[in-house]
Amino acid sequence: MLVKILGAIDLLAGSILALSILTEIPFYILIVSGIVILIKSLMGFPKDIGGWMDLLTGTILILTAFVVVPMFVKIIFAILIFQKGISSFL
DSSP: OHHHHHHHHHHHHHHHHHHHHHSOOOHHHHHHHHHHHHHHHTTSTTTSHHHHHHHHHHHHHHHHHHSOOOHHHHHHHHHHHHHHHHHHHO
16 A cells, blocks of 8 residues: 555656646745655665666656756656556556
């Protein structure tokens, strides 16, 4: 059950990151989702690649609120976090 909840958080963060490519996302949504993903990354941070992906995605989400992040970086991390979220439901 916990894996599915964490997967849903990944899917939500991936959709927020993907939508930030197309439109302007409010500042607080980017910050809060970035902090949630960063906290989630601390669960398994040094042990597996999923924690590292969460750490980088959370950083990208927070950076998107302050600076212009290149579109290809957002696309790559949105695909990675979507894949991670979908695989947790399988």
